[in-house]
Amino acid sequence: MTPRRELTVLVAADLISNLGSRISVVAIPWLVLETTGSPTRMGVVAAAETLPYLLSSALGTPWADRIGLRRTSILADAGSAALMVAVALTPWLGFPTLVALVAVVGALRGVGDRVKHVMFRPAAEAAGVPLIRLTSVYDGLGRLVTLLGAGLGGLLVWWFGLTRALLIDAASFAVCALLVGLLLRPPAPAAPSAPQSYLRSLAGGFRHLGRDRTLLSMLLVISALNMVVNASVAVHIPLWVADALRSPAGLGLLLGAFSAGALLGNLLFSVYGPRLPRYLTFVLGAAVGGAPRLLVLALSDELAVVLAVTFVSGIGIAAVNPLLGVAIYERVPPGLQTRVIGLAGSLAFAGLPLGALLGGWSVTALGLDAALLAMAAFCLVVTLLPLLPALRPAARPDGAVPRRRSHPLRG
Secondary structure, eight states: OOHHHHHHHHHHHHHHHHHHHHHHHHHHHHHHHHHHOOHHHHHHHHHHHHHHHHHHHHHSHHHHHHHOHHHHHHHHHHHHHHHHHHHHHOGGGOHHHHHHHHHHHHHHHHHHHHHHHHHHHHHHHHHTOOHHHHHHHHHHHHHHHHHHHHHHHHHHHHHHOHHHHHHHHHHHHHHHHHHHHHHOOOOOOOOOSSOOOHHHHHHHHHHHHHHOHHHHHHHHHHHHHHHHHHHIIIIIHHHHIIIIIOOTHHHHHHHHHHHHHHHHHHHHHHHHGGGSOHHHHHHHHHHHHHHHHHHHHHHOOOHHHHHHHHHHHHHHHTTHHHHHHHHHHHHSOGGGHHHHHHHHHHHHHTHHHHHHHHHHHHHHHHOHHHHHHHHHHHHHHHHHGGGSGGGSOOSOTTSOOOOGGGOTTOO
């Protein structure tokens, strides 16, 4: 198989795995609702998957380096498939068992997702594909999978029933394991020169990320954006729609406008991204993708205006994740990438669970308009922090001076 086909297989396997995760987000809470009738338990089972996902993304990567990235990916997907079959076929085991199974699936998904992302760089280099183009195309496809996955999960439950929907979900993980196991032989990234203990290996990732202030500031920006976006999706936008439009259809329009803008932005960035100054583009994309969509909700009740600004914000946000991906691949030595990518994923997603809580608290304490203005101000300040001189890109922290044409964040 040619290197380009191997890269295509790797990306396809990762997207199929993500699609399975999106289906689970719908199917498993529905299973809890059918078997217990408790909204509280629905929240518990969702948290039982999210927290292990975040923890394993950061803490499981030293073991992945020892086991091997490809082998870890296969084991994680095969394990997820087996556990989803157990969830589908043994609902009679009770709620505590379901929570335990879902928690293990979350832990497997966390480390499985991270190791696939580490394999992207050597596969792209072997195929001669620019990293910035790969990360942009992957981000766009990932957004499309996220957009379609939840809807597909609901349709599968409706068409085939809950048990079969969960078995189809399990099959998606099995397909991913087979693709990687049978068709993929990517060049392995460099490993550390000598074996290290688990704690020393993990500490090496923390140290490297802590020394790279530029990369750390980018991650904090994305974590803040995720927090604000989750607050707006969970609380602010539904309340604005209820007050201004009094129709739930408006919620779908606003979320669809942002997704459509992001997909268009990914397409544009895939074409023009390699020519743009990366660091400045990251800052501008974060600034456009965050605060404006909150400000317009606070300042306008006109749906057309809100939709237009939301669409533009989606275009802006499309540059952020691909540029972070390129920064990690190019600023982190290959032997540390598994650990740093794992830590970066956990830090980037850390704002998600806090977002919904903060959204509800802010509206209760300040009212909707004031909460939106406060969140917009916070978002603007955080997204402009990378412009501080101390946080601008310099030579990579491993001491290498990048070549001019391949500087990780030129401009």
